[in-house]
Amino acid sequence: MVSRLWILAVVIVALGGVGWALRPSPPPPWSQTEIATLRSLWIESLPPLSDDPTNAVADDLRAVTLGQRLFFDTRLSVNREVSCASCHDPDRHFTDGLEKGRGVAESKRNTRSVVGSAYSPWQYWDGRRDSLWSQALSPLEDVAEHGANRLELVRFITRDAAYRRDFEALFGPLPDFSDPGRFPEAASPLAGDSARRNWQAMSERDRDTVNRVFAYVGKAIAAYERRLLPGESRFDRYVAAVIDADEVRQAELFSNAEVRGLRLFTGEARCLDCHNGPLFTNDAFHNTGLLSYPGEVPDVGRVDGVRQALADPFNCRGAYSDAEHSSCPELDFVMQGPELLGAFRTPSLRNLTGTEPFMHKGQLETLEDVVEHYNEAPAAMIGHSELEPLGLGRRERADLEAFLETLAAPVRSP
Amino acid sequence: MRSNDRRRTAIGVAAGSLLVLAWVAGIAGSSWPSERGLYRVSYESTLSPIVINRMHGWILHVESADGKPLDGASIEVSGGMPAHRHGLPTRPRVVAELGDGAYRVEGLRFHMPGAWEIVVTIEAGNAVDRVVIPLKL
Numbered sequence: 198m199v200s201r202l203w204i205l206a207v208v209i210v211a212l213g214g215v216g217w218a219l220r221p222s223p224p225p226p227w228s229q230t231e232i233a234t235l236r237s238l239w240i241e242s243l244p245p246l247s248d249d250p251t252n253a254v255a256d257d258l259r260a261v262t263l264g265q266r267l268f269f270d271t272r273l274s275v276n277r278e279v280s281c282a283s284c285h286d287p288d289r290h291f292t293d294g295l296e297k298g299r300g301v302a303e304s305k306r307n308t309r310s311v312v313g314s315a316y317s318p319w320q321y322w323d324g325r326r327d328s329l330w331s332q333a334l335s336p337l338e339d340v341a342e343h344g345a346n347r348l349e350l351v352r353f354i355t356r357d358a359a360y361r362r363d364f365e366a367l368f369g370p371l372p373d374f375s376d377p378g379r380f381p382e383a384a385s386p387l388a389g390d391s392a393r394r395n396w397q398a399m400s401e402r403d404r405d406t407v408n409r410v411f412a413y414v415g416k417a418i419a420a421y422e423r424r425l426l427p428g429e430s431r432f433d434r435y436v437a438a439v440i441d442a443d444e445v446r447q448a449e450l451f452s453n454a455e456v457r458g459l460r461l462f463t464g465e466a467r468c469l470d471c472h473n474g475p476l477f478t479n480d481a482f483h484n485t486g487l488l489s490y491p492g493e494v495p496d497v498g499r500v501d502g503v504r505q506a507l508a509d510p511f512n513c514r515g516a517y518s519d520a521e522h523s524s525c526p527e528l529d530f531v532m533q534g535p536e537l538l539g540a541f542r543t544p545s546l547r548n549l550t551g552t553e554p555f556m557h558k559g560q561l562e563t564l565e566d567v568v569e570h571y572n573e574a575p576a577a578m579i580g581h582s583e584l585e586p587l588g589l590g591r592r593e594r595a596d597l598e599a600f601l602e603t604l605a606a607p608v609r610s611p
Numbered sequence: 612m613r614s615n616d617r618r619r620t621a622i623g624v625a626a627g628s629l630l631v632l633a634w635v636a637g638i639a640g641s642s643w644p645s646e647r648g649l650y651r652v653s654y655e656s657t658l659s660p661i662v663i664n665r666m667h668g669w670i671l672h673v674e675s676a677d678g679k680p681l682d683g684a685s686i687e688v689s690g691g692m693p694a695h696r697h698g699l700p701t702r703p704r705v706v707a708e709l710g711d712g713a714y715r716v717e718g719l720r721f722h723m724p725g726a727w728e729i730v731v732t733i734e735a736g737n738a739v740d741r742v743v744i745p746l747k748l
Contacts, residue, residue: 470695470723479664481700481722526666530701530718583695 680712
């Protein structure tokens with residue numbers, strides 16, 4: 198009996214020893230170089246938003262309020278059911294949780310969040326618009342999104358007493374669109390056949406008048422969208438604790454797995470190559486070898502997006518931009534050519550939680566799938582992928598995922 | 612003893628001067644020869660230090676092989692990250708010739724940290740040559 202107790206005691210001590218040897222060791226402290234990298238990702242390092250010279254009302258508070266109303270107004274759609282918020286749902290970090298956006302019908306791509314997008318020189322996955330306000334205009338006439346047409350929209354704005362008052366306060370007297378001889382019921386260069394024919398039949402001067410008011414709608418919506426910025430996440434509080442060398446607070450804020458994930462993110466996994474800066478994006482275009490959506494030909498991405506941005510009458514150089522035409526460096530020095538085949542704009546990684554599925558067609562369902570994609574680095578279907586396989590093990594992939602979850606934060610609207 | 616001290620001081624001053632010279636050369640900027648040795652190029656960036664994701668310009672200083680400033684050359688700027696198999700995210704170009712071998716290039720932006728190469732192709736008369744400037748960000 199005694200000898201059995203002895204054996205039990207020895208086993209317990211031995212197991213305890215093994216446990217002690219395998220205890221999770223605290224992560225090594227960050228080097229000065231690493232702290233500089235963490236600081237570069239910190240939300241506090243986000244510079245103030247620069248002016249938008251193309252939009253004179255971009256920072257006018259009256260435009261912000263007006264833009265917010267327009268953003269949530271379903272009357273700006275063909276069936277009176279779709280607003281900007283239908284796809285950019287504030288409860289889902291201004292996305293929709295779908296593979297592809299759904300307005301009047303299913304659109305071609307995944308809905309990107311509006312939050313922080315004012316910092317990007319390009320909008321959409323393929324950068325086919327060069328400002329927030331020119332972006333805000335396109336869904337209004339897209340048959341899959343709002344499905345409205347330009348003339349109907351500007352007429353609605355001028356006939357609604359509240360909108361008319363607020364637009365005139367910002368932009369001056371609105372024109373009169375009541376003459377049916379000059380302004381048909383529906384007209385647009387983009388929406389359906391009859392609207393297109395009507396648009397062609399209008400005089401150039403009248404089309405210009407319509408375009409000008411249409412641009413006002415985009416400029417007001419953009420003023421609201423510019424205020425939607427990411428708030429402070431747990432990651433940001435952790436960086437503050439690292440900068441303060443407060444180890445107790447660091448341990449409270451980040452688990453060892455999250456610290457390991459962050460170390461992989463900024464190092465071996467090379468995420469920082471593209472997901473850099475406080476918004477975790479370089480706003481550039483990259484081919485990362487994503488599979489095309491089932492049943493679709495591969496999406497050419499930026500190759501076509503750049504062509505559309507240059508042809509857009511509402512771009513920085515266009516007649517409706519408030520900028521000096523000499524100051525459109527993004528268009529003046531824009532890269533074009535076959536290298537951009539299958540390339541898409543790097544998304545921010547702030548607030549991925551609850552915004553799945555991911556990628557330009559919502560091809561990847563979960564964060565785990567995303568990390569796995571970058572780990573495997575499959576060959577591109579068109580163009581060439583910039584990725585190299587990472588060779589991360591199961592635990593490393595889980596650590597990386599754990600870190601990405603720490604970037605969740607509520608939207609900050611100054 | 613005294614002469615030994617003096618010698619040591621002299622060596623110290625010489626070594627110190629060399630260090631200062633090297634430092635001055637460092638901040639004055641390096642220059643790079645072209646592949647066939649026809650030209651030499653140095654640059655100053657309007658953004659200093661150069662950081663990622665910011666559009667900015669460079670002033671290129673171009674010399675011929677004999678060290679004289681080269682005016683009237685036709686200059687193209689390209690480049691990329693060889694390790695990532697991609698080019699520049701923008702298409703920079705010479706927007707003004709400033710004289711004395713200086714050319715203003717606008718539209719440069721580097722969107723990733725790491726090893727970049729800026730390729731400056733110079734054509735003067737019928738002599739074309741290119742300079743590859745390495746840049747670590």
